[in-house]
Amino acid sequence: GAVVSQHPSWVICKSGTSVKIECRSLDFQATTMFWYRQFPKQSLMLMATSNEGSKATYEQGVEKDKFLINHASLTLSTLTVTSAHPEDSSFYICSARVGLVWGEQFFGPGTRLTVL
Amino acid sequence: QKEVEQNSGPLSVPEGAIASLNCTYSDRGSQSFFWYRQYSGKSPELIMSIYSNGDKEDGRFTAQLNKASQYVSLLIRDSQPSDSATYLCAVNAAAGNKLTFGGGTRVLVKP
Numbered sequence: 001g002a003v004v005s006q007h008p009s010w011v012i013c014k015s016g017t018s019v020k021i022e023c024r025s026l027d028f029q030a031t032t033m034f035w036y037r038q039f040p041k042q043s044l045m046l047m048a049t050s051n052e053g054s055k056a057t058y059e060q061g062v063e064k065d066k067f068l069i070n071h072a073s074l075t076l077s078t079l080t081v082t083s084a085h086p087e088d089s090s091f092y093i094c095s096a097r098v099g100l101v102w103g104e105q106f107f108g109p110g111t112r113l114t115v116l
Numbered sequence: 117q118k119e120v121e122q123n124s125g126p127l128s129v130p131e132g133a134i135a136s137l138n139c140t141y142s143d144r145g146s147q148s149f150f151w152y153r154q155y156s157g158k159s160p161e162l163i164m165s166i167y168s169n170g171d172k173e174d175g176r177f178t179a180q181l182n183k184a185s186q187y188v189s190l191l192i193r194d195s196q197p198s199d200s201a202t203y204l205c206a207v208n209a210a211a212g213n214k215l216t217f218g219g220g221t222r223v224l225v226k227p
Contacts, residue, residue: 043220
């Protein structure tokens, strides 16, 4: 399958700081990437859909000014958590879709964010 | 009613047996269907995709799709302890563009 990387794999930060997470498709071009959040023992929650060259589409209840998404190239999307607070601590996972709208999505390894 | 439903489990299976997982979905126009495996603390890993009615086999895994009944299933043959994980059913709805996930079924394979 296609390979998606994420960086960093884990990060600890102080409350009020901003954290940037990178998601890269390594062996394919992804016009669409997705950002998910997962709390312990819960299922994935889609945060936003990121399309290359255009503004991200956020799911209901997700603050777009807090979770900034940039998809500047066909292989890179970034998620910035601004002014992070302890309740933002979670497992953030990106995915990238291969090919058409109904194509397969491959997930990155995830970033575990802990806000102190 | 949830859009994609799975039994949360745990589904306990003896080593070497067949594990059978089911998933139902509500959007009749859904176009593509996926099974992901997620180990604790890790991200999901795609193990099967299926787009048309019938069976699709890949190694020890078989996915079955029945669009008329709106269900998709996954069979794991010769289950191994390493198959112990949460299995997520995901459906790409008629409107396309994003996956809807079920809550996952936790599978425990006992030696």
